[in-house]
Amino acid sequence: MKPAPFAYARASTLAEVFDALETHGDAARLLAGGQSLVAALNLRLASPSLLLDINGVAALRGVTFADGLLRIGALTRHAELGADPLVALHAPLLAQAVPHIAHAAIRNRGTIGGSLALADPAAELPACVLALEAVLVLASRAGERRVAAGDFFQGLYRTALRGDEVLAAVEVPPRAGASCTVQELARRHGDYAIVGLAAQSLGQGVQLAWFGVGAVPLRTPLAEAALAAGDIAGAQAALAGELDPPGDLHGPPALRLHLARVLLGRAAAALKGH
Amino acid sequence: MKLDLSLTVNGEAVSARIEPRMHLVDFLREVLDLTGSHAGCEHGVCGACSILVNGQMVRGCLMLAVQAEGAEVWTVEGLTETGAIAALQEAFVARNALQCGFCTPGMLVAAATLLKANPTPTREEIREGISGNYCRCTGYHAIIDAIEQAARA
């Protein structure tokens, strides 16, 4: 199908983005990689009257490390995330997630900001930023505010982003030397996961963030504690009380819970083998 | 609303005035009459619209034509003319890697992209390289054979 008509404008500064959001409100949509939005336009699941292309906004670009924080600009494309040396050093979990996201052509365009703002419950990057205890930088005319990943994802495709805000960057506390793994089960390579797990261990701590198991990515603290103590079976058993996955065309909730236990076993082996 | 667009397609400068809602593969097919790139699903799933924009493979159905302002675009027509994919094309014919041919232009772009990054891929790496391109006819094995053959040539 073809999109309904819309007006198109390019922003080159954040001020231009704020102007457009102020003038057009809900009728405007930001266009980043377009790998979800243009598909939605083609299917007429979205019909904004203005599409504001933010690809030229320099303030949203680039990966830097300063003052003990890794800052990843919202426009960082999946392929760039997977190849960036600073990401590989300080947040290897993100780099490991990239090959699981869609296919090469989509990774060349899709951005981390777009993925987090969209908040697809089966997407990898939202779970990764949750496991990394990252902070999302939301910018508006009033300035920046910082929201913990755990508070950002609020429901199915719902986030803490207000209508006048743009997701500017992700700030990650450095995890050099962490062992980490991304495990997922999908029908075909590159499909959204049926169940997925972003896992990391550093020192005594283990972080487990699940995707595809509910409306938002989830941490499972009891399973984390059991796994940190070396009790894999205990961690797997804890999942029954911590995950309440939905049934859908992939299968009933019990199937997802079973698959989650399988993934946890694989993740434990991968973290240990590291 | 219409906007001016200037870009380079297959090495030639092109200008047009188009509606912003036109995606890039429709622009190539309907405005420039370059019908080699195909529009299948139009939501990013099938890969039939795969083209190169500034040297990178993208989905032509998930990029608006106006976003290609100033870009350098290559399609299967241009890649054929320069001979860039001649070995792949020969191997596709030799190994029966196409039947209806709908997926073929996208497959060739995906295969060329893969071989550029990894000139001697394993069969597993070939499978991953074309995982974003659907073929409803061949069952894929012949396509993998062809890409393997072109890589060895």
Ligand SMILES: Cc1cc2nc3c(=O)[nH]c(=O)nc-3n(C[C@H](O)[C@H](O)[C@H](O)COP(=O)(O)OP(=O)(O)OC[C@H]3O[C@@H](n4cnc5c(N)ncnc54)[C@H](O)[C@@H]3O)c2cc1C
């Ligand atoms: C066939 C296919 C398979 C896919 N498989 C996967 C997969 O396995 N895993 C996965 O995670 N993703 C997958 N994707 C989605 C892909 O990763 C998208 O790139 C991503 O979800 C959206 O990023 P984008 O930059 O393309 O955003 P866009 O499509 O441009 O935008 C998405 C939404 O976010 C908003 N937005 C974008 N940037 C910002 C910002 N900086 N601030 C505020 N709002 C913003 C837009 O307004 C829009 O509402 C797939 C896509 C396709 C087509």
Ligand code: FES
């Ligand atoms: S037409 Fe673009 S991916 Fe199917």
Ligand code: FES
């Ligand atoms: S040859 Fe028919 S779709 Fe591939």
